[in-house]
Amino acid sequence: MDPVCPLALLSAGTSAIVAEVRAGKEMRLRLAGMGLCPGARVRAQCVDRGSLIVSVGDARYALSRGIATKILVGELEAA
Amino acid sequence: MTGIRIALTGNPNVGKTTLFNALTGSRQHVGNWPGVTVEKKTGRIDWNGHAIEVIDLPGTYSLTAYSADEVVARDYIIEEKPDVVVQVVDATNLERNLYLTTQLAELGVPVVIALNMADAAEAGGCAIDRERLSALLAIPVVRTVGTRGEGLDDLLDAAIREVETSPHHEHTVGYGNDAEVMIASIVDVFSADKDLTKRYPLRWLAVRLLEGDENALDKIRDSPAHTGVQALLSGIDPDEYEVAMADRRYEMIAAVLPQVRTAGAGGMNVSEMVDRVVTDRYLGIPIFLALMWGAFELTFAVAAPFVVLIEAGLAWLSATIAGSIEPAWLASLVGDGIIGGVGAVLVFVPNIFILFLILSFLEDTGYLARAAFIMDRLMYAIGLPGKAFIPMLIGFGCNVPGIMAARSIEGEKDRLITILVNPFISCSARLPVYILFAGAFFGAGAGGIVFLLYILGIAAAIGSAKLFRHTILPGESSPFIMEMPPYRLPTVWTSLLHTWSRGAMYVRKAGTIILVGALVVWCLASLPFGVEYGSSASLAGALGHLLEPLVAPLGFDWKVAVALLFGFVAKEVVVGSLGVLYGTGEGGDALSTALLADPGLSAATALALMVFVLLYTPCLATIATIRKETGSWRWAGFSVAYGLVLAWLLALIVGHIAPFFLGGA
Numbered sequence: 001m002d003p004v005c006p007l008a009l010l011s012a013g014t015s016a017i018v019a020e021v022r023a024g025k026e027m028r029l030r031l032a033g034m035g036l037c038p039g040a041r042v043r044a045q046c047v048d049r050g051s052l053i054v055s056v057g058d059a060r061y062a063l064s065r066g067i068a069t070k071i072l073v074g075e076l077e078a079a
Numbered sequence: 080m081t082g083i084r085i086a087l088t089g090n091p092n093v094g095k096t097t098l099f100n101a102l103t104g105s106r107q108h109v110g111n112w113p114g115v116t117v118e119k120k121t122g123r124i125d126w127n128g129h130a131i132e133v134i135d136l137p138g139t140y141s142l143t144a145y146s147a148d149e150v151v152a153r154d155y156i157i158e159e160k161p162d163v164v165v166q167v168v169d170a171t172n173l174e175r176n177l178y179l180t181t182q183l184a185e186l187g188v189p190v191v192i193a194l195n196m197a198d199a200a201e202a203g204g205c206a207i208d209r210e211r212l213s214a215l216l217a218i219p220v221v222r223t224v225g226t227r228g229e230g231l232d233d234l235l236d237a238a239i240r241e242v243e244t245s246p247h248h249e250h251t252v253g254y255g256n257d258a259e260v261m262i263a264s265i266v267d268v269f270s271a272d273k274d275l276t277k278r279y280p281l282r283w284l285a286v287r288l289l290e291g292d293e294n295a296l297d298k299i300r301d302s303p304a305h306t307g308v309q310a311l312l313s314g315i316d317p318d319e320y321e322v323a324m325a326d327r328r329y330e331m332i333a334a335v336l337p338q339v340r341t342a343g344a345g346g347m348n349v350s351e352m353v354d355r356v357v358t359d360r361y362l363g364i365p366i367f368l369a370l371m372w373g374a375f376e377l378t379f380a381v382a383a384p385f386v387v388l389i390e391a392g393l394a395w396l397s398a399t400i401a402g403s404i405e406p407a408w409l410a411s412l413v414g415d416g417i418i419g420g421v422g423a424v425l426v427f428v429p430n431i432f433i434l435f436l437i438l439s440f441l442e443d444t445g446y447l448a449r450a451a452f453i454m455d456r457l458m459y460a461i462g463l464p465g466k467a468f469i470p471m472l473i474g475f476g477c478n479v480p481g482i483m484a485a486r487s488i489e490g491e492k493d494r495l496i497t498i499l500v501n502p503f504i505s506c507s508a509r510l511p512v513y514i515l516f517a518g519a520f521f522g523a524g525a526g527g528i529v530f531l532l533y534i535l536g537i538a539a540a541i542g543s544a545k546l547f548r549h550t551i552l553p554g555e556s557s558p559f560i561m562e563m564p565p566y567r568l569p570t571v572w573t574s575l576l577h578t579w580s581r582g583a584m585y586v587r588k589a590g591t592i593i594l595v596g597a598l599v600v601w602c603l604a605s606l607p608f609g610v611e612y613g614s615s616a617s618l619a620g621a622l623g624h625l626l627e628p629l630v631a632p633l634g635f636d637w638k639v640a641v642a643l644l645f646g647f648v649a650k651e652v653v654v655g656s657l658g659v660l661y662g663t664g665e666g667g668d669a670l671s672t673a674l675l676a677d678p679g680l681s682a683a684t685a686l687a688l689m690v691f692v693l694l695y696t697p698c699l700a701t702i703a704t705i706r707k708e709t710g711s712w713r714w715a716g717f718s719v720a721y722g723l724v725l726a727w728l729l730a731l732i733v734g735h736i737a738p739f740f741l742g743g744a
Contacts, residue, residue: 012355025291025321026143027558032325033141034560035175039326045351048360051455053563058172060350060563062452064459067558 003072007042008050008065015043016073023070035059036071082130084159085238088152088183089167090176091138092564094195097225098167099135102235118483119151126235134161137487140175142182143292147486147494153294156188157279162242163189165234167223170200170207171565173340177332180216185251187280189241192220193234198227205342212339226573251282252331254324261289261315268307275302290324291317350566354449363453370446371533374437376526378430379514385429390668393422408605415659416601421594422658425586430514431507432582438475439577443569447472448561455559461541462548464488465559467497471540474504475533478701481506482708492552498708499547499718500540502697503725505533508650512692515654519671520685528686536693539725596645596652600659603641619660633691633730634684643691649698682741687734695726 003019010016018040021028031037035056046053050065063071087095099105103122120135136155137148156164164183168176183190194209213220219237223230253259265285269275275284279298287295288308299305357366397418404410441447450472455465466488474481478501485497505513513532517525548554603619622644623637630640638660646653654670661673674680696719697705706715 023558025318026293028321029143029290029292030140031560032321033139033143033175033178034562035178035329037325037329038322039329046354046358048358048363048456051452051559053354053358053452055351057174059175060354060565062448062455062465062559062561062563064455064465064559066459067560070558 002074004074004076005072006069007044007054007063007071007073008052008068010044010047010052010073010076011078012044012047012052013078015041015077017041017075018071019074020072021070022072023067027067031071034061036061042073082132083163083239083242084132084134084161086134086136086156086161086164087167088136088156088164088179089138090140090169090172090179091562093138093167093169093172093176094225095138095167096135098193098195098223098231099133101225101228102231103133118148118486119155124235126239129239131235139179141179142186143290143294146489156183156186160188163191163238165191165193165238167193167195167225170194170197171203171205173207174329174332174336177216177335178328180218181252181328181331184216184218185280185283185286187283190218191234191237191241192216192218193223193230194220195223195225197222197230198224205340208339212335215335215338226570252324252328254286254327258289258320258324258327261311261320262286264311265289265308268304268311269299269302272302272304275299275304286324288312289315289317289320291321350563353566354563357446357449358452364457367450367453370441372530374434374441375530375533377437378434379526379529382429382433386426389426389428393418393426394669397422411605412598412601415604416598417594421597421655426511428582428586430510432578434507434510435476435582436574436578439574440569442472443567443574443577445564445566448563451561452559452563457541459559461545463496463544464490464493466561467493467544470497470501471504471537474501474506476507478502478504478506478697479704482701482704485708490554492554495709495714496544496547496552498705499714499721500543502701502705502718502722503536503539503543503694505536505693506650508698509692511651511654512646513689515657515671516674516685516689519674520680520682528689532689532693535690535729539694539729543721543725596648597655597659600641600645600652600656604659633687633727634679634681634734635688635691636679639688643695646692647696647699649700650692653692681738683734683737686737686741687730690733691726691730693726694722694729696722 004016007016007018018036018038020038021031021036023031028037036042040056042054042056044052044054045060050068051063052068053060053062087099089095099120099122103124105120105122118137122133122135124131124133134155136152139149139152142153142156155161166176166180166183168180180190180192192212194207194212197207200207209220209222219241221230221234221237223234254262262282262285265288266281269281269284275281284295284298288299289312299308302308357363359366397414400413400418401410404413447469451465451468454468458465458468467485469487470481470484472481473484481501481504482498485494485501488494488497510529513529514525517528517532521528600619603622604617606618619641620637623641626640626644627635627637630643635643638657641660642653642656645656657674658670661670661677674685696702702715702719705718706712709715
């Protein structure tokens with residue numbers, strides 16, 4: 001799947017599929033443990049200038065813009 | 080039967096500590112946010128003739144440890160090899176929780192799943208077929224509700240059964256042809272190293288190496304098989320394997336889930352709607368400030384009648400003692416020393432308890448985790464991750480656990496800065512000082528003044544963090560990722576218990592360290608023999624006069640100087656010492672009157688004093704914790720010196736500009 005945009009650019013209510021995580025090794029392994037790895041379906045719940053709360057499965061995470069710009073997503077689906 | 084060690088592990092905020100408390104009867108702190116447990120805790124129970132040791136580990140998402148507290152959890156499981164690992168699984172969040180399960184199973188340790196919060200999942204209409212799950216994973220699954228202590232007996236029985244039935248089947252994820260061939264060749268090379276074979280499950284080690292786990296590489300550094308494995312690994316791209324293997328694990332989980340779970344009707348998500356409001360770009364911070372301000376106002380309003388009651392009780396006690404104890408010096412020791420010192424602190428117990436109750440309530444609902452998110456942008460601007468906000472919030476109760484909570488912060492520099500600024504967060508020990516002075520000098524405006532002091536503490540922490548980031552600890556802050564727990568309506572019982580465990584610490588302190596402090600001050604105020612009690616001719620007076628030049632520019636006299644010196648032990652001692660020095664054994668109200676009557680103290684001086692107490696030298700316990708957590712006296716010493724300088728400067732400024740706002744001193 002081709003990445004379309006960083007997670008940080010999603011608007012509230014949009015869901016998408018993680019295509020790539022452009023972060024260091026440790027961070028990637030950690031994110032995988034949290035369910036944020038390529039193939040995962042995420043949904044932006046609250047968005048504030050690139051920082052956002054996303055839901056992944058039954059979990060919800062708050063991410064700062066810094067990391068949210070490193071997670072690339074595709075297959076966007078507006079609410 | 081020998082002892083059995085059971086390690087409790089699992090994702091953050093799944094109820095491990097609640098279960099631990101229920102199992103062992105302890106009262107460890109439980110919160111509704113991830114990362115409350117930062118070090119392992121041990122409890123013991125006897126169960127059907129087995130001596131069981133239960134170890135509560137910090138939460139972790141995977142066995143790839145990322146922050147200091149996750150390292151504690153991982154190393155315990157891998158290196159200490161508990162007899163059985165109980166993974167506490169949040170039944171409402173099965174998918175992500177099972178990821179850790181796949182890694183635990185790979186390790187080959189006996190695992191039992193405690194399907195916790197089962198009641199919440201069922202209330203959401205989600206039914207989980209435990210027997211099927213157990214059969215598919217080849218791991219016993221026990222239903223538990225930690226908050227009500229349900230399923231504990233079954234859990235212990237299942238854990239013991241797992242220990243007694245060996246060997247254990249290692250149920251692992253199949254990683255597909257390519258990876259499996261690699262795994263097999265790595266295992267083959269390693270099997271020559273008997274020492275390594277004894278210490279680690281080889282398949283697990285091979286998987287970690289393929290994923291490119293640095294920690295696993297460290298473990299094989301000394302193995303004779305090292306070069307052989309390096310040769311195998313040099314031909315591959317670990318990033319590719321990493322993605323593929325995570326994929327396989329989630330695929331396996333995805334295959335299991337529909338067989339065991341009938342999802343409830345999704346419906347409206349209340350959490351999400353509340354989140355939209357409280358994390359709103361414009362409303363978020365005002366809502367947070369309003370809640371905090373309301374908390375302090377409510378604290379003063381509700382506590383007032385209880386304070387009156389305690390004061391009356393102390394006055395009665397003091398009068399009774401004065402009339403019935405001989406000789407006079409002993410009556411003075413008990414009346415002025417013990418009741419004057421300890422009583423002055425005890426008067427604030429209602430305030431402390433009510434503030435804790437409100438903060439516990441906010442914490443238990445899950446709101447504070449949102450507050451961390453709202454603050455992240457602000458924190459980022461000052462060069463700290465939003466997570467640093469949690470140690471700060473804990474610091475409002477006490478800086479010692481606040482500083483310890485910094486362990487969940489990933490970057491070493493981030494962690495150091497978070498530790499160093501924590502003492503500026505106004506802990507509960509400082510509250511009595513504010514209540515005394517704000518109450519005496521600002522009357523109805525007391526709540527507002529105390530609120531401002533808390534804000535000043537936050538501002539000092541933020542300013543210092545920015546300063547450190549630009550000077551001694553330069554660098555980028557690590558990114559903020561934090562799980563947002565679901566909103567929960569805390570039960571009255573958990574909130575009260577929570578409040579009690581924190582408040583009791585305060586009362587215990589009054590009975591120990593503050594009692595000793597008060598007695599020392601009493602001795603200094605009474606010696607040499609024959610001197611007028613608490614006068615400037617006493618030892619305390621001499622000491623105070625010695626220090627007076629240092630604090631004179633701030634408008635403080637020798638009595639305040641002595642109180643501040645003893646406040647070094649614990650900040651409540653400032654109040655206790657003043658109670659002793661002013662000789663107002665009857666408690667807070669009399670002390671307020673005495674302070675108001677002192678011509679040396681104006682409202683501006685009182686404000687400067689409160690600012691000084693807020694910022695100066697952390698108490699002994701905090702300094703010891705900084706030493707322990709940073710591993711160096713250098714940082715502890717730095718913290719003391721920096722705090723003193725900052726307190727002195729700000730108190731000077733406040734003392735000089737306050738009169739303009741207060742309409743003349």
